[in-house]
Amino acid sequence: MALACIADSVVTVTDEAQLDAFMANYDVKAEHNKPIFVLSGGSNVLLPAHLKATVLCPIMRGIHLTAQTDGYVDIEVMAGENWHDLVTYTVAQGWYGLENLALIPGLTGAAPVQNIGAYGVQLEDYLQFVRAYHLPTKTWHHLSVADCEFGYRDSLFKRAPNTWLISCVRFRLHTDVSKVLASYGDVQAVAQRYAEQQQRQQANPADVMQAIIDIRQQKLPDPKQLPNCGSFFQNPIIPQSQFAALQKSYPAIVGYPMPDAMIKVAAGWLIEQAGLKGDGIAPIVTHQQQALVLTNHTPHQATQDDVAAAQQYIADVVYEKFAIQLSREPVWVNPDGSIGYDEHVV
Ligand SMILES: Cc1cc2nc3c(=O)[nH]c(=O)nc-3n(C[C@H](O)[C@H](O)[C@H](O)COP(=O)(O)OP(=O)(O)OC[C@H]3O[C@@H](n4cnc5c(N)ncnc54)[C@H](O)[C@@H]3O)c2cc1C
Known part of the structure; x- marks a missing residue:
């Protein structure tokens, strides 16, 4: 929303060891330590003019392929990866599932917080687990889909703000180029046009992604142009x-x-x-x-x-x-x- 905001302090963490090191010296109860606020891309927050907190920004990067079969791939994605860039990267690799979530602003670490969703897909459909740091106890955890207690635009993380810092998300994506979910609104018609332009009979996940990008660009103002x-x-x-x-x-x-x-x-x-x-x-x-x-x-x-x-x-x-x-x-x-x-x- 590009609101005016000055924070008392901002700490960026570029890997998990850095977070451990920062938290080792941070006594949550000490009076001189300010409360922690976790911030990623800032696309879903309304910030106060003066934020008297320590803003913790997880910007660790990396996409790692951890398993591959004929039918699926598992990837681990670090919190600081831009969400839309991740979607386009996976589709270009032939790893499908996230294409309906194209053009949602923000970083990957924030995506489980409200179980982002669009055009019939929610993050939880392709998520395997989340690696997250529990700030009050300074401990690392792997949380399964059940542990995350996902709901419609909701999760454990949303209900307990500034308690968890998500550092990595593991997805299981499929490699079936004929499997698409395009029943929502105009997606099928626009995706089909892309397929025909390429002399293909059926829309593939890349066509669906392009259709969703087009539809979203027509419907929603770009926050970079008009916050x-x-x-x-x-x-x-x-x-x-x-x-x-x-x-x-x-x-x-x-x-x-x-x-x-x-x-x-x-x-x-x-x-x-x-x-x-x-x-x-x-x-x-x-x-x-x-x-x-x-x-x-x-x-x-x-x-x-x-x-x-x-x-x-x-x-x-x-x-x-x-x-x-x-x-x-x-x-x-x-x-x-x-x-x-x-x-x-x-
Ligand atoms: C134009 C536009 C279109 C949008 N369309 C959609 C849509 O179609 N579907 C949809 O679901 N959402 C949509 N959103 C909302 C937004 O994109 C998502 O909520 C996104 O996941 C926010 O990411 P962010 O990195 O900007 O998070 P931020 O705004 O920085 O943070 C959001 C919340 O998550 C917490 N948080 C952030 N990172 C972490 C972390 N690593 N660990 C723990 N907590 C964290 C923050 O404390 C905050 O409470 C849209 C927003 C805009 C501006």
Whole structure:
């Protein structure tokens, strides 16, 4: 979001031994030591103007092939590897599975934190284990998929912030060029066009990746050009009865059935229908093409307070119209490095 932020101290770790060495001298309880905040690419955080914490940045690099058969490969990827570069690298090698997660910003170490997902794939589908450092006990652990307690955009790491530092992620990818997941939205049609351009009958994983890159580039502003943190609001989940009542007044309302007679409503649709496309409180306004995305028009000057004001304004207008409370999706970081939860997040 390119908010103005000064941290008291920033420590980068380029390998696991360096983390051990730093933590050996760090007494979590000592008064002179500030709390630790773990930061990777910064694409999913809203930082305070003054961060009175020790910011720990895991930037270790490396992609290692650890096993290979006719059907699959295992790779271990260090936390500091750029996520999108990893996706394009694996597809170029003929190692498939991650292609639907192309163009998600950030580094690999952060990907398990919210179990990143897009176009029908979630990180956990291809993950084998995570190597992570437990900060309170200063010990290393291997966490299996079950240990990570993944949920929809959720994990053990997200629920216990600044407790774990993920240093390495192991994936099992497949090598079957005919296996693709392209049923989502326009992906099949765009991927098929790429296949036909190459005189192939069926789309392969590289075609699907290119299709997803194209679709995402059309739909979402590039954070490097216009700072944003992707979807700003979660899709609210409301009772079926409330949804049915709203449908009478708004037949076009967009909702997806969930368990327990609940409906997930498209937050972007609500914001757009409330007349808030391109609106907000300057310099933080919703994007013209994608109302779910808040953009920062004064990079490195706007602060967390500006974001809070725009969030409140948008949530209030939507609530007035639909009686639905919107909650924030990105991570709100308090001045002491702890995470501020949205009071409306259930
Ligand atoms: C334009 C845009 C589009 C996006 N699209 C999607 C999408 O389609 N799907 C999706 O799931 N997400 C999406 N996101 C969100 C974001 O890309 C992901 O959450 C990404 O994994 C964040 O990576 P990061 O390196 O920037 O993490 P950061 O923003 O630096 O950190 C995010 C959180 O993870 C913690 N963390 C970071 N690194 C580590 C580590 N090594 N160990 C332990 N904790 C750590 C941080 O403390 C923080 O709480 C999008 C964001 C943007 C800006």
